[in-house]
Amino acid sequence: MKDLLPIIGLEIHIELKTQSKMFCRCDNNATGKKANTVVCPICLGHPGTLPSLNKQSVHYGLLLAQALNFKINQVSFFARKNYFYPDLPKGYQITQSDTPLGSQGYLTINGHQIAIERLHLEEDTGKLIHEANSNHSLVDYNRAGTPLIELVTYPIITSAVEACRFCQELQKILRYLNISNANMEQGEMRLEANISLQKKDAFDFVGPTLKVRPGHQLNHKVEVKNLNSFKALERAINYEIERQRQILDNGAMVVAETRGWDETKNVTVSQRRKETATEYRYFSEPDLPPLYIDDAWLLEIKQELDKIELPGAKAERWQKDYGWSADQADLLSTYSGSAAYSDELLTIIHQANPENYQEIARLAGNWLTSEVLKYCSLKDLSSNPITPRHLADLSMALANKTITSTNGQVVLQKIVENNKLSVAEIVEQLDLKQVDDSQEIIKLAREIIAQYPEQVAAYRAGKLALLQFFIGQIMRRSKGKANPELAREILEKELKN
Numbered sequence: 001m002k003d004l005l006p007i008i009g010l011e012i013h014i015e016l017k018t019q020s021k022m023f024c025r026c027d028n029n030a031t032g033k034k035a036n037t038v039v040c041p042i043c044l045g046h047p048g049t050l051p052s053l054n055k056q057s058v059h060y061g062l063l064l065a066q067a068l069n070f071k072i073n074q075v076s077f078f079a080r081k082n083y084f085y086p087d088l089p090k091g092y093q094i095t096q097s098d099t100p101l102g103s104q105g106y107l108t109i110n111g112h113q114i115a116i117e118r119l120h121l122e123e124d125t126g127k128l129i130h131e132a133n134s135n136h137s138l139v140d141y142n143r144a145g146t147p148l149i150e151l152v153t154y155p156i157i158t159s160a161v162e163a164c165r166f167c168q169e170l171q172k173i174l175r176y177l178n179i180s181n182a183n184m185e186q187g188e189m190r191l192e193a194n195i196s197l198q199k200k201d202a203f204d205f206v207g208p209t210l211k212v213r214p215g216h217q218l219n220h221k222v223e224v225k226n227l228n229s230f231k232a233l234e235r236a237i238n239y240e241i242e243r244q245r246q247i248l249d250n251g252a253m254v255v256a257e258t259r260g261w262d263e264t265k266n267v268t269v270s271q272r273r274k275e276t277a278t279e280y281r282y283f284s285e286p287d288l289p290p291l292y293i294d295d296a297w298l299l300e301i302k303q304e305l306d307k308i309e310l311p312g313a314k315a316e317r318w319q320k321d322y323g324w325s326a327d328q329a330d331l332l333s334t335y336s337g338s339a340a341y342s343d344e345l346l347t348i349i350h351q352a353n354p355e356n357y358q359e360i361a362r363l364a365g366n367w368l369t370s371e372v373l374k375y376c377s378l379k380d381l382s383s384n385p386i387t388p389r390h391l392a393d394l395s396m397a398l399a400n401k402t403i404t405s406t407n408g409q410v411v412l413q414k415i416v417e418n419n420k421l422s423v424a425e426i427v428e429q430l431d432l433k434q435v436d437d438s439q440e441i442i443k444l445a446r447e448i449i450a451q452y453p454e455q456v457a458a459y460r461a462g463k464l465a466l467l468q469f470f471i472g473q474i475m476r477r478s479k480g481k482a483n484p485e486l487a488r489e490i491l492e493k494e495l496k497n
C-alpha cells in the first residue's frame, strides 16, 4: 500500500551528571563502584524517609528546556508513578505528570522543526542483572535515584533517518551544555520509538498532533524499547515500518504493544501489551512541595545559555562564513572538543588572512576531515599532536603554494612524530619548499624526455594521457617539490617540440 505514511514519536531518557542523586545526597557517579554501595535509606525507599529535591538537577532541566525552546512552567509538580518491579525499591517512581517542567519545545533539523511535547524530571530505577545459566537475577540499586530528563516528541517524525538526526543533534546539545555525557552504550541516553503507519487520507496534522478525519480510524502504534544505538533506532524503525505494512496489506490489525529490539537477530519482538496511564495510578507526590521557578533563575539560565553557541548554530556559521560543507560542519560540531579545535583553527586563519580567509578555511576544512582524522579519532581531535596552529600554518603554506600537497602530507607526518616543530621549521629542515623556478623544471623535463623516448613518441602520436606519467616523474625527481601546475605547463610545451 503506497498511501501509508510512517508516523514516529520518540521518548528519550537522559541521565544527568549532577554531583548527587535527585532526592538524596548519594554520589551520582557510581562508575566502577561495587553494586549497592552508593545507596541510602532515601533512594532505597525505606519507610519514614523524605526526599528533598536536588537544585542542580532542576538547573540542568531548565538549561535543556530553554535550549530546546520550551515554554517553562514556573510552577510544576511531582507525581508518583506506581508499578511493581524489582529494580524499583519504593514501588513507585517520582516523576512529573500533568505539569512537566517544560511544554511545547522544538528542535530544528535540516530546517524542519520537530515539535517536542514535554520535558520533565524524574528519577531513574536500579538495574537488574540477569546472569546466564543461573536460576536467579541480581539487583543493583546504585542507579536508583539518578536524575533523569524525559523528552517526548510529538508523533511528527516520518522516517528513520529523521529520527536518528534528531537524536544525534540532541546528543550534541547535551554534551555542549555539559549536563549529561549522553553515551548510549552506558545507558546515559536511552531511546524509545512509537511507530505506526497511517493512511494519508485518514488524518490531518493539526499543529503537531494527528487529528483523525470523520469516518476514519487510526491504526495502532507500537512502542519499541532497548534501542542502545542510533543504528539500532534506525534499523528498528525500518523493521517496524515493513512489519506493520505487511500486516495492514493482509487486511489485519496491528496490535498496540511494547516490543523490544533484538540486536543479534535485527528484529523487534513482542514484550507485553502497553500499559495505560490509569494502570500506573498517578497521584501527586505528597512528600514534595510544588516546584517554583522564579524569574531571576530563568534569567540566570538565559545568561548561561547566551555564552554557549549550540551545535546547530555553530555548524551554520561555519558553512556561511567559511564555506565548509554541511557534512563537514555537521561532523566537526559533534563534540565540544572537536568544535573548539575547529573554532581555534578558523580564528587563526581569519586573523592572519583578513582578505582571503575563506579560501584557506575551505582548504583547512578539507585537510582536517580527510588527512588529520587519519591520525586521530574525532573524539580525540582536541588532544592530537597536530594543533590548530599547525594545521592553520600548513593550510596557509598550501594556499600560498609554498609547499605542494604531496609534501603537505610529509609535513603532517613529521608533526605527528614531533609536534614541538613548527610547519616553517619542518619545511626548512626537510627542504620541502616548492620549486617555482621554471629553469629548474625545464631542466628536469628535458632529462625525462631524453630518458623515455618510447613514451614521448606515444604521447606525440596522440596518447595524451601519458602527460600524467611525465608529471609524476618530475614530482619524483623534485622530491614532491615541483609546482605541479608549472610542471604541466612546461611539459606540454617541451613535448610539442
Ligand SMILES: [Zn+2]
Residues within 6 Å of the ligand: 021, 024, 025, 026, 038, 039, 040, 041, 042, 043, 044, 145
Ligand atoms: Zn541515596
